[in-house]
Structures are given as structure tokens and as C-alpha cells.
Amino acid sequence: MSRILIVAEHDGATLNASTLKCVTCAAKIPGASIDVAVLAANGAAVAAQASAIAGVSKVLVIENPANVEPLAAVLAPQIAKAAGGYTHVFGPSTTFGKDVLPRVAALLGVSQVSDVMAVEGPHRFKRPIYAGNALLTIDVPADAKVVATVRVASFESAATGGSASVEKFDAGVALPSHTRFVSRTAATTGRPDLQSASRVVAGGRALGSADNFKIIYSLADKLGAAVGASRAAVDAGYVPNDLQVGQTGKIIAPELYIGIGISGAIQHMTGIKDARTIVAINKDGEAPIFEAADIGMVGDLFTIVPELEKALGG
Amino acid sequence: MRRIMVGVKRVVDYNVRIRVKPDNSGVITEGVKMSINPFDEIALEEALRIKEKGLADEVLAVSIGPVDTQQQLRTALAMGADRAILVQTDAAVGPYSVARIFHKLVESEQPFLVLLGKQAIDDDNGQTAPMLAALWDRPQAVSCSKVEIADGKARVTREVDAGLETLEIDLPAVLSVDLRLNEPRYVKLPDIMKAKKKPLDVKSLADIGVAEGAAFTTVRIEPPPTRQKGIMVKDVAELVGALQKRGLV
Numbered sequence: 001m002s003r004i005l006i007v008a009e010h011d012g013a014t015l016n017a018s019t020l021k022c023v024t025c026a027a028k029i030p031g032a033s034i035d036v037a038v039l040a041a042n043g044a045a046v047a048a049q050a051s052a053i054a055g056v057s058k059v060l061v062i063e064n065p066a067n068v069e070p071l072a073a074v075l076a077p078q079i080a081k082a083a084g085g086y087t088h089v090f091g092p093s094t095t096f097g098k099d100v101l102p103r104v105a106a107l108l109g110v111s112q113v114s115d116v117m118a119v120e121g122p123h124r125f126k127r128p129i130y131a132g133n134a135l136l137t138i139d140v141p142a143d144a145k146v147v148a149t150v151r152v153a154s155f156e157s158a159a160t161g162g163s164a165s166v167e168k169f170d171a172g173v174a175l176p177s178h179t180r181f182v183s184r185t186a187a188t189t190g191r192p193d194l195q196s197a198s199r200v201v202a203g204g205r206a207l208g209s210a211d212n213f214k215i216i217y218s219l220a221d222k223l224g225a226a227v228g229a230s231r232a233a234v235d236a237g238y239v240p241n242d243l244q245v246g247q248t249g250k251i252i253a254p255e256l257y258i259g260i261g262i263s264g265a266i267q268h269m270t271g272i273k274d275a276r277t278i279v280a281i282n283k284d285g286e287a288p289i290f291e292a293a294d295i296g297m298v299g300d301l302f303t304i305v306p307e308l309e310k311a312l313g314g
Numbered sequence: 315m316r317r318i319m320v321g322v323k324r325v326v327d328y329n330v331r332i333r334v335k336p337d338n339s340g341v342i343t344e345g346v347k348m349s350i351n352p353f354d355e356i357a358l359e360e361a362l363r364i365k366e367k368g369l370a371d372e373v374l375a376v377s378i379g380p381v382d383t384q385q386q387l388r389t390a391l392a393m394g395a396d397r398a399i400l401v402q403t404d405a406a407v408g409p410y411s412v413a414r415i416f417h418k419l420v421e422s423e424q425p426f427l428v429l430l431g432k433q434a435i436d437d438d439n440g441q442t443a444p445m446l447a448a449l450w451d452r453p454q455a456v457s458c459s460k461v462e463i464a465d466g467k468a469r470v471t472r473e474v475d476a477g478l479e480t481l482e483i484d485l486p487a488v489l490s491v492d493l494r495l496n497e498p499r500y501v502k503l504p505d506i507m508k509a510k511k512k513p514l515d516v517k518s519l520a521d522i523g524v525a526e527g528a529a530f531t532t533v534r535i536e537p538p539p540t541r542q543k544g545i546m547v548k549d550v551a552e553l554v555g556a557l558q559k560r561g562l563v
Contacts, residue, residue, distance in 0.1 A: 102443075115438065135538055241494065307550040308553065
């Protein structure tokens with residue numbers, strides 16, 4: 001039987017929704033028992049949230065003052081220790097999981113399965129390669145521990161209403177001091193989180209300046225949407241890096257995505273192809289984004305966007 | 315010798331629109347332009363800049379792959395790497411084996427810094443840097459967009475989902491680099507000529523002492539499902555109408 005340990009992502013107070021998606025992914029393995037590991041300085045609040053996820057049997061709380069920030073070099077040896085009795089270790093394919101899980105895999109002596117998008121069996125997984133332009137199905141050897149990151153855009157959040165037991169786990173391993181947290185600058189916008197938003201309005205290089213990007217924010221606010229951007233817009237300095245959508249940015253799966261002044265490089269398209277409805281507004285009718293768009297409109301974004309905002313009423 | 319080791323992977327050029335083989339066994343790489351993984355190019359550029367600041371003496375480019383990988387290592391030498399090592403194999407090498415090979419090279423070459431791309435654009439695995447750091451039992455910083463080296467330490471800024479994170483790490487360490495760290499230089503013709511004379515050692519997996527082995531068995535490779543053809547609207551009224559029809563506004 002598969003015994004799966006999921007490494008929870010959190011900020012010390014709140015469980016990240018990515019963890020609920022990992023539970024849904026894990027539950028695709030028939031008959032699996034699912035536990036969640038919470039590594040924190042004080043894990044009670046996050047453990048309580050994890051224990052409420054439907055389908056979770058047990059929450060392991062691994063407390064240590066060194067766990068106050070998610071440093072991979074500090075967390076990985078504790079996770080590897082906790083992984084002892086498990087057949088699978090899962091974490092989200094967010095910047096947190098991409099940092100920590102491969103380090104865990106190496107300590108356990110296995111390669112990791114990156115970005116699981118579908119589960120076809122306890123040891124058979126599908127994942128995107130070449131920026132999602134090909135899908136690879138692989139078999140992990142049956143006798144090997146499975147360490148995997150879960151492509152969160154491919155799974156719904158697990159329901160809550162569960163009541164898993166909460167246990168402390170003492171990893172009892174020496175932790176390094178060679179890696180020290182200095183600071184984190186988080187953009188607090190008051191807008192929905194890009195990764196989990198049901199609507200996203202994204203702008204590209206055609207916006208031309210940070211100031212012009214205001215019309216994107218304004219339309220997003222009208223729709224209650226998160227704001228995203230292409231790599232070109234981030235590189236040009238119009239918006240901060242955490243708004244980047246694509247192969248090397250965030251992979252999103254909103255109900256509605258509106259791409260404005262974005263040509264649709266394959267690296268960007270891989271980040272939005274799971275969107276339910278893709279709307280593209282671009283002055284170049286030949287832009288590749290129109291190949292994937294459900295609704296396309298050719299024209300000047302500086303005319304269309306304010307008009308659209310007005311038409312949506314208030 | 316203050317040495318920086320840089321990983322250089324040979325991949326299908328990022329401008330190529332890849333095609334899956336009809337028998338679902340892989341993607342077509344015959345007759346396709348191959349290049350240095352773009353993230354590795356950024357890693358190499360950073361190593362060269364650190365050396366140019368007088369903070370390193372040698373930049374060593376390493377790769378694992380078939381004999382043709384020498385082309386990418388020659389490009390790395392033309393960019394400014396001092397020497398190169400190719401661990402030559404035609405076998406598929408899984409991420410854990412890659413990390414073990416790099417670890418063996420780290421043990422013999424003793425770099426104070428290993429710079430790698432945050433992921434290769436073919437497999438999109440993003441595992442080598444954290445795995446090497448784990449095997450080496452040294453610090454890691456993945457997705458770096460700023461690197462400052464001083465006094466046996468590195469101060470690095472990482473791109474994370476929440477924004478930017480700054481870490482201080484002791485050297486030696488493994489860093490993986492993100493797109494905005496720098497813009498790689500262009501190779502000039504005289505440098506291509508000079509690169510032909512720079513040392514490029516070829517080793518086998520047996521020389522390194524790591525048994526080959528893909529981590530996983532490929533069941534199939536398939537193209538992604540295509541989206542249904544959409545509609546074009548001619549004005550904002552039609553656009554709003556189409557959104558309403560889908561229940562989106």
C-alpha cells in the first residue's frame with residue numbers, strides 16, 4: 001500500500017493552498033494513506049489547518065527554531081528522516097517545493113519526479129517537458145521511493161472538513177548553520193493571489209511602460225482579477241518578477257485569462273494553457289497567442305482596454 | 315586556485331518548436347539546432363563576471379552528454395571559460411546521476427562556487443543544483459537574480475513566488491541562476507579561434523566512477539492536447555457578449 005507524506009507549504013501562520021492540491025494529487029493513488037508534515041518554529045496553527053483537509057490521516061509537526069524560514073538545507077534532512085516509513089514524498093511545484101524537494105530526493109538517493117500533472121498508478125506519472133510542448137509518462141522503479149513535486153495548476157484543492165490526528169515528530173538530526181535568511185520583499189497588492197486567482201489579467205511588452213500598466217491594474221480591479229505579466233514586461237521593469245507567468249514564472253489555471261499586448265511566446269503559453277477561457281487582445285493579428293485563444297480581438301490595447309472596462313459597467 | 319565550476323547542458327535551441335516522434339518514443343532532435351541551455355549561459359556569464367572582478371582565477375565548464383556536446387563546450391570556452399570537461403556518454407542520465415557525476419567532479423576540482431542554470435529547457439526538471447548541494451552537504455540558493463561574493467560568503471537574492479528573498483550563505487556553495495541575473499555576452503570570432511586551443515578533457519562515466527542509468531523508464535511521450543479553435547471578435551461589444559455567453563462577466 002502507498003504511504004504518502006506531503007510536505008506542507010506555509011508562511012508560519014497560514015497553510016498555502018498548494019498543499020491542498022498535493023493532497024488531491026496524492027489521493028489519485030488508489031488506497032493511499034496520506035500524511036502531512038508541517039515544519040515550523042511553532043507549527044500548531046498550520047497543523048490545525050492541515051488536519052482539517054479531507055483525506056489526510058495524520059499531521060506530523062516537526063518543530064525547531066531553525067524552521068522559522070523555509071531554508072532547503074535546514075528542512076531537507078528533517079524531511080528525509082521523517083520519510084523513513086513512507087513510499088512517497090510529495091511537495092508542491094512552487095518555488096518552495098522546487099527548492100526543498102530535490103534536496104530531499106538526493107538525501108534519499110533517488111531522482112525526483114518534477115511537476116506531476118497526472119497520476120496513472122502508484123509509480124506511473126505524467127509530467128510536462130519542453131515547456132509543456134510534450135508530455136512524458138514515466139515509470140519509477142517499483143522498489144524506489146517516489147519523491148515528486150506536484151504541478152498545482154493540474155489539480156483542484158482538496159476539500160476541508162477532515163479531522164486528522166496531530167503528532168509531534170522529533171527529527172533528531174544535526175542542522176547546518178551555513179545558510180542564513182536575510183530578508184524577503186513581498187509585494188502586497190491587495191489583489192487576488194496570481195497563483196490561485198480565478199481570473200487573471202496579464203500585460204505584455206506592448207504596454208510600453210510601468211505607468212501604462214495602470215490600465216491593466218484598473219481592468220483587473222474591475223474584474224476582481226489578479227495581475228500577471230509576460231517575461232518581456234518583467235524584464236523591461238514594468239512590473240515585479242512575482243507577476244511573471246510562464247515556463248520560468250508561475251503556471252496558472254484560472255477560469256478566465258485575458259492577455260493584453262502579449263504575443264504569446266511558447267514560454268508564456270505553457271503558463272496559461274490550463275486556463276478555462278483565454279482571451280487575447282493584440283494589435284498584431286498574426287501573434288501566436290491567437291492560436292490558443294478562445295476569444296481573440298485585434299486592435300489597439302490603449303483603446304480597447306479602457307472601453308472594455310467601461311463596458312463592464314460599475 | 316579559486317575555481318568556479320559551471321554546468322553546461324546541450325539542449326534543443328529555445329527557438330525551435332519541438333515535435334514528438336510518431337512512435338511516441340521521444341522528440342525529434344535529428345537536424346534540429348542545438349544550443350547551450352539558456353539558463354546555463356547565464357550561469358557561465360555570471361562566473362566570467364566574478365572572475366573579471368578578480369574574485370576567481372579559473373572558470374571550468376562541465377557537461378555530460380554525447381560527443382557532439384563538445385560544440386557547446388567550445389562555445390563556453392569562446393565565451394571565456396578557461397577549460398572544459400565533457401563526461402561523454404550516449405546514455406540518458408537521470409537527475410540524481412547527474413548530481414553524483416557533478417559531485418565527483420567537485421571533489422576532484424575543489425571549486426569554491428558551482429553555478430548552474432535553474433532548469434534545463436528540455437526536461438524542465440530543475441533538480442541538479444539542490445541535489446548537488448545535498449550530496450556535497452553545502453548551501454544552495456536556487457533561482458538567483460543577484461549574486462554578491464565577499465569574504466568567503468555569498469549574498470544572493472532569489473526569485474520566489476512571494477517576491478524576492480535574500481540569503482547569506484557560506485562558501486563553497488551551489489547556486490542556480492534565473493533569467494534576470496545578467497545578459498550573456500555575444501561570442502566574438504577571434505574568441506572562437508582562441509577557444510580551439512583551450513583544454514577540453516573528455517572522460518567516461520567509468521573514469522568518474524558513476525554507473526550510468528536513467529532514473530525512470532519512459533512509457534511514452536505525446537504532444538499536449540490541442541485547444542479548440544476560438545473565435546475572433548471585432549469590437550468591445552462583441553467581446554463582452556462572448557464573455558457573457560460563457561458566463562464570465
